[in-house]
Amino acid sequence: MSHIKLELKPEQVAKIKEICKSFNNDPGELINVLHKTQETFGYLPAEVQEVVAAELNISVAKVYGVVTFYSFFTMIPKGKHPISICTGTACYVRGAEKVLDEFKRILNVKVGETTPDGKFSLNCLRCVGACGLAPVVLIGEKVYGRVSPDGVKDIIKEYEEQ
């Protein structure tokens, strides 16, 4: 698994230690610790997992096992503009997959990945409750409705200069 090499600053290490301590450094609280840590850092890079493992006195392999088991946890930082494509039933039947393919083609990333410049990350989700606008794409908090594959280029363009 490739990951972006990261150097933790002393205050970041202190923050992780503080989170672990708030759960009494109990190995049984690993999932809660990881939740809180991801909330703080946005993702769980290898270096963060190593500190968590040391603090809870469990193996790094075990921490990594839990991180890779639950889809909520991620080792990849979110892009500046997180893109979420709804692949719920309504959006799917209205061509969400073609829209997704277009995002993948233009950004040259797979689902769950982030572009090397850190600008965009691509993810799927199931239903944002705007089925009338299907297919729906979210960029950050902003909702785009009735997106066609042809329109993807223009949406990306809006954010490229930002």
Added chain:
Amino acid sequence: METVKLTIDNKQVEVPKGTTIYKAARKLGIDIPVLCYMELHDLGVENKPAGCRICVVEVEGRRNLAPSCATECAEGMVVKTHTTRVINARRTVMELILSDHPKDCLTCPKSGRCDLQDMAIKLGIREIPGQEYAEMSTYKKDFSPSIIRDVDKCIMCRRCETMCNEVQTVGALSAVNRGFMAVVAPAFEQDLEKSPCTYCGQCVAVCPTGALTEVDHTTKVIRAIADPTKTVLVQTAPAVRAALGEEFCMKPGTLVTGKMVAALRQIGFDYVFDTDFAADLTIMEEGTELLDRLTRFLNGDKNVKLPILTSCCPGWVNFFEHNFTDMLDVPSSAKSPQQMFGAIAKSYFAEKLGKKREELVVVSVMPCLAKKYECQRDEFKVDGNPDVDFSISTRELAHLIKEFNINFEELPDEDFDRPLGESTGAGVIFGATGGVIEAAVRSAYEIHTGKPLPRIDFTELRGMEGIRSATIDFNGLPINIGIAHGLGNARKLLEDVRSGKANYHAIEVMACPGGCIGGGGQPLHHGNSAIIKARMEAIYREDAGKPIRKSHENPYIVKLYEEFLGKPMSEKAHHLLHTHYFSKKKDIYIK
């Protein structure tokens, strides 16, 4: 004790409350098939993730089938283990497991000894429907110096994970990822070499498939034997002779020392020597070091490090280099017998033959996979030439014997060559937990007190308990001895020493449960500890039958010191027979 009564396949059985259906069935002689389940009785370890679902049974009144390995018996339960529903379910489960399993059985190193293959045969699987829908995982093979991981063959039984974490507390392996990509791997799916793996090989010993196997050195050995410019020496570890016979359908505990020597000669080794000789040499060095530290301690030297820890076991050495980096000066500096043998073979013996060290090839036969790593360590090389060139496991030797068309069972007994083949009973018992320290006591006592031992057998140091201790009276001086086998037990003992809770003069540690007889390179025992006990009895039988049973009385050892080394811990001995240790701890706090 509270009990429950139940019926399994129309037979009544009464078992203690809390017993699983699987175990209750076994009591009735009904062997429910299991795949992920593993029980190691003497270690008190059970692997029952109930993940494979091969062991399902029908329980009357229950909607779904129950995994018998993890379902407790209840009063009045009616269980059926071979109804059509159960058999269909088992076959479907097996077909699903096989659907994304590589189909290269013909060339798989585990073929013929594979639990998955055996199960497919038992369940009568003839085709694998649905494999076109299965996604094959595509992990690259991970080659470490000792162990090969081919995790496309991992079936997620998690036996290796239990061994690595619960028994050995090494923490190199964990289940990672999901679905078709789910496998057992080190952190961040890095190679084993970058993990805290000690190469003890206990994961390989329990892996039911070809996902974890040893690095095979037999081809290199065959080439060396065929090379006319090389003189090839072989040394055999004590535990090999007590287990090799099992690979030829002999009863566990059959001693095959003489046949093994004959087979090695037929294979074409120029000299068949014994690691036991080097074990005797280890006792001379390690025992002297113990007495030296003791004497200094008794004379009030505050800097002396006690307890002394044995250093014969390369898995154990790797373990403390990873986990006890603050105590690197505590273990004995004596090299392991394998490496002492190599160093003496390529100096003293090469001189005797009038050959250069490069013309000699030293092969070791070991019950161990960590020995493959050990012989490649840089500090055991001279100008890039290793003291021990190749290390093969007991299993690899069995394979060589078969490949060389040797009828092992019919072989006459032969003796080891001299001088490096002569050994005492003390060298033999290195193969079992407690053996090294017993051998050390036999010699250290006589050297220290100048009196003959009143008895040779120290039964208080023997046994299968994970952590043992005993006090041996050295003519008025009580010597406290600790013994641990299995790295989890070693960790406990060492932590007690570090915190000052335990007070020992000498501690023996072996990485594998049972000592070398239970090593990761031995014939697979499938968790049956009766086999390990039978091997242990064989080791002590060999010791009892030896004319000389104390290392310092080995005439060829005496001669080696007279002709070559001077005395134990001399400058020459230090140079050839001692080593130092390195911290392998990773700096995890990155600036």
